[in-house]
Amino acid sequence: MTKSEQNNTLISAAPGGDVILPCRLDSEEDLQFHTVEWTKLEMDPDRADTDGHKGVVYLYRSRTTKTRFMMETFIQRVSLNPDGLKRGDVTLKIRNVTLQDEGKYSCFIPGKKFRETVQLLVEPNGVRAPTMETSQFNISTPDPGGEQNNIWISRSRSALWVVLGVFTSLIFFLFC
Template sequence: MVQPQNKSEPQISAAPGDDVILPCRLDSEKDLRGFTVEWSKLEMEHDPFSFVYYAMGREIITEVMNPSFIQRVSLNPDGLKRGDVTLKIRKVTLQDEGTYRCFIPGLNHRETVHLVVDPNGVTAPTMETSPDPGGEQTNIWISRSRPALWISLGVFLSSIFSAVWIFQKRRQKKPLKKLDSVPGV
């Protein structure tokens, strides 16, 4: 597992297949739609396609982006209007683990964040209100669990409902005492 280069940089944990949000925001709500925005993975800097995301003004330049990210990354267009260039990476893989840098050259603004992808990670889903780079501000799952967790939950709930149903049926079938067998009747 790769460790963050700087202990103060944020760390995001995910399991393979999760969607992750890598935060990068200005202190102000400056409109960034006309600026160049670069997201790169530091471990790939020697690669000419080290950019995870690259946009000049309102145009995304895929020719300089790493092909494995092109269809999986996005920024929130509404966020750009408010100084937010948070990156969403869909369906992370083990190869996505590493340190990412957000850079806005025109403002000399940069931030780094470290992504850890745990191959055995089944993290409990955590709900947080956050701007989603694919749309408006919504409730999003920061860490999505693997299907096995959801299947286990379904089996557990089915077992509970089955046990309650069986208990109810047995209770209904209990024979009533016959009146002629009760003394004094």
């Protein structure tokens, strides 16, 4: 069972943060051998990035990412979850969001005649502190049903240093 156009989903993000743009089939069908196109809509049709790519944010075809067709500004910042593809989930992750990323995005799977749109709102006064750096950890946890679940955890490097400092101080205190 597939969906055609759905209502526009609104997602907000702060500059410098990461954002997830959801897109998934109703079924858990394996999409590894399908084409998945994420495009940014509402762009001036005559405007393209420096390589001439008009609006292609992410292109996946036959188990590979086709970066030569993608807008240069997105190549190093976008990804799909490979395990999600096996379950009909082609959710796009954009790292280090910028104000220029704001706009409407389309997720299209041509072989399924499936399309969803997502509106990204980048809020310049978002919660994220401008000096905070984040690192990503991908943790695989076994599911009782035998599947693996991937969990993305974002941690602040400064918080990590604080925890390490407290731990070191505690050990020093115990020895003294």
